[in-house]
Amino acid sequence: MNAVNIALSRRLRASPFESRSNIGIKAASVYNHIVLPTVYNSLQEDYWHLRENVQIWDVACQVQVEIKGIDALRLVQYLTPREISTCVPGQCMYAPLIDFRGGIINDPVILCLAEDRYWLSVSDSDVLFWVKGIATGMGFDVEICDPGAHPLSLQGPKSDTLLNRLIEKPATDIRFFRFIQTEIDGIEIYVARTGWSGQGGFELYLTDPTRGIQLWDFICSKGSDLNLRTGCPNLIDRIESGLLSFGNDMTLDNNPLEVGLDRFFKLGKQSEYLGREALETISRDGVSQRLIRVFCKDQELQNPRTTYRAQINDKDTVSCITSISYSPRLGGSVGFGFVPADMTAIGTEIRIETSGEEWLGKIADENWCTNSL
Amino acid sequence: MNAVNIALSRRLRASPFESRSNIGIKAASVYNHIVLPTVYNSLQEDYWHLRENVQIWDVACQVQVEIKGIDALRLVQYLTPREISTCVPGQCMYAPLIDFRGGIINDPVILCLAEDRYWLSVSDSDVLFWVKGIATGMGFDVEICDPGAHPLSLQGPKSDTLLNRLIEKPATDIRFFRFIQTEIDGIEIYVARTGWSGQGGFELYLTDPTRGIQLWDFICSKGSDLNLRTGCPNLIDRIESGLLSFGNDMTLDNNPLEVGLDRFFKLGKQSEYLGREALETISRDGVSQRLIRVFCKDQELQNPRTTYRAQINDKDTVSCITSISYSPRLGGSVGFGFVPADMTAIGTEIRIETSGEEWLGKIADENWCTNSL
Numbered sequence: 001m002n003a004v005n006i007a008l009s010r011r012l013r014a015s016p017f018e019s020r021s022n023i024g025i026k027a028a029s030v031y032n033h034i035v036l037p038t039v040y041n042s043l044q045e046d047y048w049h050l051r052e053n054v055q056i057w058d059v060a061c062q063v064q065v066e067i068k069g070i071d072a073l074r075l076v077q078y079l080t081p082r083e084i085s086t087c088v089p090g091q092c093m094y095a096p097l098i099d100f101r102g103g104i105i106n107d108p109v110i111l112c113l114a115e116d117r118y119w120l121s122v123s124d125s126d127v128l129f130w131v132k133g134i135a136t137g138m139g140f141d142v143e144i145c146d147p148g149a150h151p152l153s154l155q156g157p158k159s160d161t162l163l164n165r166l167i168e169k170p171a172t173d174i175r176f177f178r179f180i181q182t183e184i185d186g187i188e189i190y191v192a193r194t195g196w197s198g199q200g201g202f203e204l205y206l207t208d209p210t211r212g213i214q215l216w217d218f219i220c221s222k223g224s225d226l227n228l229r230t231g232c233p234n235l236i237d238r239i240e241s242g243l244l245s246f247g248n249d250m251t252l253d254n255n256p257l258e259v260g261l262d263r264f265f266k267l268g269k270q271s272e273y274l275g276r277e278a279l280e281t282i283s284r285d286g287v288s289q290r291l292i293r294v295f296c297k298d299q300e301l302q303n304p305r306t307t308y309r310a311q312i313n314d315k316d317t318v319s320c321i322t323s324i325s326y327s328p329r330l331g332g333s334v335g336f337g338f339v340p341a342d343m344t345a346i347g348t349e350i351r352i353e354t355s356g357e358e359w360l361g362k363i364a365d366e367n368w369c370t371n372s373l
Numbered sequence: 374m375n376a377v378n379i380a381l382s383r384r385l386r387a388s389p390f391e392s393r394s395n396i397g398i399k400a401a402s403v404y405n406h407i408v409l410p411t412v413y414n415s416l417q418e419d420y421w422h423l424r425e426n427v428q429i430w431d432v433a434c435q436v437q438v439e440i441k442g443i444d445a446l447r448l449v450q451y452l453t454p455r456e457i458s459t460c461v462p463g464q465c466m467y468a469p470l471i472d473f474r475g476g477i478i479n480d481p482v483i484l485c486l487a488e489d490r491y492w493l494s495v496s497d498s499d500v501l502f503w504v505k506g507i508a509t510g511m512g513f514d515v516e517i518c519d520p521g522a523h524p525l526s527l528q529g530p531k532s533d534t535l536l537n538r539l540i541e542k543p544a545t546d547i548r549f550f551r552f553i554q555t556e557i558d559g560i561e562i563y564v565a566r567t568g569w570s571g572q573g574g575f576e577l578y579l580t581d582p583t584r585g586i587q588l589w590d591f592i593c594s595k596g597s598d599l600n601l602r603t604g605c606p607n608l609i610d611r612i613e614s615g616l617l618s619f620g621n622d623m624t625l626d627n628n629p630l631e632v633g634l635d636r637f638f639k640l641g642k643q644s645e646y647l648g649r650e651a652l653e654t655i656s657r658d659g660v661s662q663r664l665i666r667v668f669c670k671d672q673e674l675q676n677p678r679t680t681y682r683a684q685i686n687d688k689d690t691v692s693c694i695t696s697i698s699y700s701p702r703l704g705g706s707v708g709f710g711f712v713p714a715d716m717t718a719i720g721t722e723i724r725i726e727t728s729g730e731e732w733l734g735k736i737a738d739e740n741w742c743t744n745s746l
C-alpha cells in the first residue's frame with residue numbers, strides 16, 4: 001500500500017493536542033477534516049503496549065454535534081432507531097443514525113448533558129450538516145452547533161490508576177458509558193468511561209482548546225511510572241474487540257441489521273424516527289448479507305485499500321473483507337467482512353483474494369474461535 | 374509544518390485513477406474522504422509546468438451529489454441564493470450553498486444534466502447529507518445520490534490541443550462553463566470547460582470507474598509531445614487566480630457577502646431559498662469583515678497550519694491570513710485574509726505574525742497590484 005505525506009492546511013482543522021500528538025507519529029489518516037494518528041512505533045508494538053499499559057490518544061477528530069432546545073430529545077429520537085428517552089444526564093448511548101432507507105449515516109456515542117441538550121460524538125461524516133438539514137426541513141425548535149469539544153482518550157488497563165491521579169473523585173465512580181464534569185489541573189473537563197479500544201479507559205472532552213497542551217502535559221507528568229505513552233486507535237485491537245469503523249466496515253449502503261447494530265436497539269420504539277418503515281421491511285424480509293468476523297490462522301494479511309473479494313464453498317457468492325489485520329497474540333489475521341445471510345455459520349471456510357494471492361479463513365465467533373458446533 | 378504518512382484504508386475511498394496519480398506524488402491531502410494529491414515535483418515546479426503546458430489531475434475527490442426528480446430545480450433553488458432556473462442542460466453554474474444563518478455549507482459547481490436532473494460538484498464537505506436532510510425534512514419529491522462520477526482534470530494552456538486529440542468535436546465547441554457528453558477511446562464521458570486553475574482547461578467526468586486506468590493511459594498516450602505531466606491543484610496558481618478554497622478561505626462561519634461570492638448572484642431572487650432573510654439582514658447592516666488579497670513583496674511565507682494573525686495600522690484589529698504562498702513569478706507571497714470591512718483599501722499595510730516572525734504585506738487588487746489609487 002502506498003503512503004504519502006499529508007499536506008496540512010487550515011482545511012484540515014488543527015487538534016489542540018497536535019503539537020504533542022505529532023511527536024513520534026509514523027502514520028495518520030484524516031477523519032472529520034482533522035488529522036487522526038494511526039501508528040506510532042508499529043501497529044504491533046502499539047497493540048502490545050495498549051494491552052499492558054495506558055496510552056494517551058489525540059482523538060480530537062471525534063467531533064461533537066450539539067443539539068439543544070425544547071425539541072432536542074424529539075430530534076435525537078427522530079435520528080435513530082434506538083430509544084434515547086431513557087438516557088439520563090451523565091449517560092452515553094451508542095446509536096446508529098439512519099436515513100429514510102435505513103442506510104447508516106453515522107454511529108455516534110450520544111451524550112446526554114441535560115434533558116434538552118445532547119452531544120453526538122460522531123465518526124467520520126459531516127453529521128452537523130445532516131442534523132441541521134433535518135432540523136431545518138422539519139422545523140424542529142433546536143439550536144445545532146459544533147460545541148468545540150476536543151476529546152483526548154486514555155486507554156489501557158492502567159487508565160483507572162492514571163485517572164485517579166487526575167481527578168478528585170475515584171475513577172470507579174464513573175460507570176461504563178457514564179460521564180462526569182470535573183477539573184484536571186484547573187481545566188474544566190468532561191470525563192466519560194468510553195473509548196475506541198477493548199482495553200477500557202476514558203474519553204476526556206476539553207472545551208477550551210487553548211488549554212490542550214497544558215492538559216496533555218499535566219496528564220503525561222502523572223503517568224511516567226505507568227509507562228504512559230502516546231498512542232492512537234489501534235487497528236488490531238479494534239478489530240479484535242469487535243469495534244466497527246464507519247466508512248470501513250459500514251457505509252450509507254449498509255443498514256444496521258446486516259452489520260449487527262440491531263443489538264443496540266429494539267425494533268418498534270414508540271416515538272417517531274426516520275427510516276422506521278425501511279427497517280421494519282428489511283427485518284420482515286430478512287437481510288441479504290451479514291457482517292461476520294473472519295480468522296485466518298497463521299496468515300498475515302494487510303488491511304485492504306478498498307475491500308478484498310472473498311468466496312465461500314467455491315460458490316461465486318458476493319462476499320468481501322472490509323478490514324483485516326494480523327494479531328500477534330492470536331497467531332492469525334482477524335477481520336470483518338460481508339457474506340450471504342445464509343452462510344454465516346461459525347467455521348465456514350472463506351477464500352480471500354488479494355492482488356495475486358489467495359488466503360484461507362474461517363468465520364469466527366466473538367472470541368475468534370472457528371470451531372463449528 | 375509537520376508531515377506524516379497517510380494510512381490508506383477503505384474509509385478513504387479509492388479514486389479510479391489512484392494507481393496512476395500516486396506515481397511520483399510527494400504530498401497529498403484528504404478531501405471528501407478521498408486522497409487529493411497536492412504536490413508532485415515541488416509547488417513551484419508544478420506551478421511553472423502548469424502555466425506552460427498541460428497537466429492531468431486526479432480530482433476524483435470532487436464528488437457529485439445528484440438531485441433528480443420533479444422537485445429537482447425547486448430543491449436546487451432552495452439551496453442557494455443564485456438564480457439557477459436559467460441554467461440549461463449542458464451548462465454549469467458556480468453557486469454557494471448556505472444555511473438559514475447565511476453560513477456557507479459548500480461552493481459547488483452545479484451541472485444541469487436535464488431539467489429535472491442536476492449534479493452538485495462539491496468541495497470538501499458532506500453535501501450529500503445536507504441535501505438529503507433538507508429534502509427529507511421538507512418532503513421534496515426528489516432522488517438524491519452520489520452518482521459515482523469521478524472527475525479528472527486537464528489544465529494548462531495546451532489543454533485545448535490535447536482535448537482535440539481525444540474527442541471528435543472541436544474543443545472550441547465547448548464554451549466556458551458548458552459541458553458535453555461524448556466518448557474518449559470508447560469510454561462515455563462528460564467534458565466540461567471548468568477546472569480549479571487559472572490556466573484554462575477541462576474537467577472530465579468518468580461514470581464507469583473500471584475504465585479509469587484505460588482513460589488515464591489513453592490521454593497520456595496523446596500528450597507526450599505536449600509535455601503532459603501528472604499534476605494537481607496548485608496552491609500558488611489557485612491563490613493567484615483568486616480561487617477560494619472551502620475550509621481554508623471560507624467556512625460555515627462565513628457568509629457569501631463577506632468573502633465576495635455575492636458577485637455570483639443578485640440578492641432578491643424570486644424563488645424561495647434558505648437563508649434569504651439572513652443574507653438580506655447582513656446586506657442591509659453591512660458585513661463586519663471582508664476577504665481581501667494580500668501581497669508580501671520579496672517575502673516567502675509558508676501556507677499557515679490554521680491562520681496567521683494580522684494587524685493593520687498598528688491597531689489591534691481582528692485580521693488574519695487564511696492561505697498564502699510564494700509566487701516565483703510575482704516575486705512575493707500571495708494570499709487571502711480577513712480584515713475589518715472598513716479597512717480594505719488597496720495598498721493598506723498589513724503586518725502578519727507567524728511563529729516568531731513578522732512580515733509586511735499590502736492589500737492587493739485582482740492583479741496583485743498594491744498601488745493605492
